[in-house]
Amino acid sequence: xxxxxxxxxxxxxxxxxxxxxxxxxxxxxxxxxxxxxxxxxxxxxxxxxxxxxxxxxxxxxxxxxxxxxxxxxxxxxxxxxxxxxxxxxxxxxxxxxxxxxxxxxxxxxxxxxxxxxxxxxxxxxxxxxxxxxxxxxxxxxxxxxxxxxxxxxxxxxxxxxxxxxxxxxxxxxxxxxxxxxxxxxxxxxxxxxxxxxxxxxxxxxxxxxxxxxxxxxxxxx
Numbered sequence: 001x002x003x004x005x006x007x008x009x010x011x012x013x014x015x016x017x018x019x020x021x022x023x024x025x026x027x028x029x030x031x032x033x034x035x036x037x038x039x040x041x042x043x044x045x046x047x048x049x050x051x052x053x054x055x056x057x058x059x060x061x062x063x064x065x066x067x068x069x070x071x072x073x074x075x076x077x078x079x080x081x082x083x084x085x086x087x088x089x090x091x092x093x094x095x096x097x098x099x100x101x102x103x104x105x106x107x108x109x110x111x112x113x114x115x116x117x118x119x120x121x122x123x124x125x126x127x128x129x130x131x132x133x134x135x136x137x138x139x140x141x142x143x144x145x146x147x148x149x150x151x152x153x154x155x156x157x158x159x160x161x162x163x164x165x166x167x168x169x170x171x172x173x174x175x176x177x178x179x180x181x182x183x184x185x186x187x188x189x190x191x192x193x194x195x196x197x198x199x200x201x202x203x204x205x206x207x208x209x210x211x212x213x214x215x216x217x218x219x220x221x
Contacts, residue, residue: 062104072147
């Protein structure tokens, strides 16, 4: 059988921004509505999940290679840079960070971590933002671990060392621009379980291969 031509190769470590760092464990073709569709099968260790992604959709879903060392170091430096105060409307702030996550660049992920870390220095994060912060931080730690050849624990310490000096400075400032965060839980109820505004799309993807347009099958055996 001829070798399948794809952007990513078997056993390659990739970044899937909305899911985590993963490894391509299979590349195969599968019959779908009378035609052969090519898939990546990706294992995501953080969730211990296997995901099927159509090869032709991978780029649009933000799947990419782990960054080179130079880009990884720039992302770390970004964490220690001052930045514009985020909007006081937490729902708008949340959506802006979700958009950054879906864009998928390591710099955007670092920007989410920086924003939410410093926001937490002023006031405890609501459930949805806390989940987003934890997901983005874990994704950043895992990618930088591969890029720099260091353990996730070493990367976690390095990130904290970059974040904390600026965080101490921000903590001294007025917290007045967080005064409209009182309705956090109302928005959580409206948006639903995971803290991601795209939950409805994810539910469609969980249903498997019923529609060729589905991005993934999270429950693949």
